[in-house]
Amino acid sequence: MKIGIISDTHRNLTYISKLEDIFKEMDLIIHLGDNVKDVEEIANHFKCPVISVKGNCDFTNKVPDEIVKEIDGKKFLITHGHKYDVKWGIDRLRYRALELQADIVLFGHTHCSMNQCIEGIWYVNPGSPSLPRDASKTVAIMTIEGNKVDISIMGIN
Numbered sequence: 001m002k003i004g005i006i007s008d009t010h011r012n013l014t015y016i017s018k019l020e021d022i023f024k025e026m027d028l029i030i031h032l033g034d035n036v037k038d039v040e041e042i043a044n045h046f047k048c049p050v051i052s053v054k055g056n057c058d059f060t061n062k063v064p065d066e067i068v069k070e071i072d073g074k075k076f077l078i079t080h081g082h083k084y085d086v087k088w089g090i091d092r093l094r095y096r097a098l099e100l101q102a103d104i105v106l107f108g109h110t111h112c113s114m115n116q117c118i119e120g121i122w123y124v125n126p127g128s129p130s131l132p133r134d135a136s137k138t139v140a141i142m143t144i145e146g147n148k149v150d151i152s153i154m155g156i157n
Helices: 037-045 091-100
Strands: 002-006 028-031 050-052 066-071 074-079 104-106 113-118 121-126 138-145 148-155
Touching: 002 121, 028 037, 037 050, 074 091, 091 104, 091 121, 113 138, 113 148, 121 138, 121 148
Parallel strands: 002 028, 028 050, 074 104, 104 121
Antiparallel strands: 002 138, 066 074, 113 121, 138 148
16 A cells, blocks of 8 residues: 655645656545645545545644544554644654554654654654755655555655
């Protein structure tokens, strides 16, 4: 299974055309909040299912704050991250992942990419394709094949 992961798009939709080659063969796209209205545009542009959570800049009750979901045999914790103070570290997020026995944690909010496995749990932040706070505009690609998880942070121009 191939999963495209994106966060913190903030209504700057110019990135969608830049993702055509990167996200064209995805089985699923996950949007991690800020701005959930962008999910409609993404869903209209790509053929695969899109799931999302709301971020700190999203004011809706139609989208959950967090999702715990099994995807291709892996337990995911999907959240924007602001409720776990991820700008100050991932300790609170890590405790939640341990509580849920998650295999993979997806979060955004910091606008900085992260791809790290800590004690057998993957923590992935795709960064931001529109307002990055680190070196470049980024998204993440995850491939799951059996027990193997491969994650790449992809820069977009």
